[in-house]
Amino acid sequence: MIIELSTNINAPIQRCFDMARSIDLHMESTKQTGETVIAGRTSGLIELGETVTWRAKHLGVWQNLTSKITEFEYPNHFTDEMIDGAFKSIRHEHLFYAINNETMMKDIFIFEAPLGWLGRLANFLFLGRYMEKLLRERNKVIKQAAESEPLIKLI
Numbered sequence: 064m065i066i067e068l069s070t071n072i073n074a075p076i077q078r079c080f081d082m083a084r085s086i087d088l089h090m091e092s093t094k095q096t097g098e099t100v101i102a103g104r105t106s107g108l109i110e111l112g113e114t115v116t117w118r119a120k121h122l123g124v125w126q127n128l129t130s131k132i133t134e135f136e137y138p139n140h141f142t143d144e145m146i147d148g149a150f151k152s153i154r155h156e157h158l159f160y161a162i163n164n165e166t167m168m169k170d171i172f173i174f175e176a177p178l179g180w181l182g183r184l185a186n187f188l189f190l191g192r193y194m195e196k197l198l199r200e201r202n203k204v205i206k207q208a209a210e211s212e213p214l215i216k217l218i
Contacts, residue, residue: 066172070202074209076161080138082209092204111135151175
């Protein structure tokens with residue numbers, strides 16, 4: 064399944080890029096799931112080749128997910144991919160486009176649930192909407208942080 068989102072942010076591209084890769088801001092944006100870091104990069108800005116392992120409660124179940132930054136071109140894009148977790152696969156492309164002194168942030172979130180046809184049914188019934196809601200909330204927090212003055216201490 065593929066989820067594509069675009070978010071216009073009234074802030075420079077570098078600031079938006081850094082906010083999107085901030086471990087601390089990610090935890091702020093996922094407070095509703097109790098998400099915490101349990102291994103890998105635990106704070107600050109994640110870089111190419113680094114991993115982070117998250118622990119969060121999704122759909123009533125505590126889960127761990129480890130992702131790795133597999134592509135990185137500052138400040139235009141980075142990609143994180145699941146290397147261990149409940150999904151069959153996750154690839155999240157983060158793209159940034161400078162438009163004057165503003166930024167258009169685009170997410171391409173590609174995931175495949177486990178369990179074959181049962182996973183595809185879950186995608187259709189609820190999982191796709193659940194994942195999109197999480198991404199929209201994350202983007203809302205990134206936008207608010209990037210547009211705030213003075214620079215908040217989450218990058």
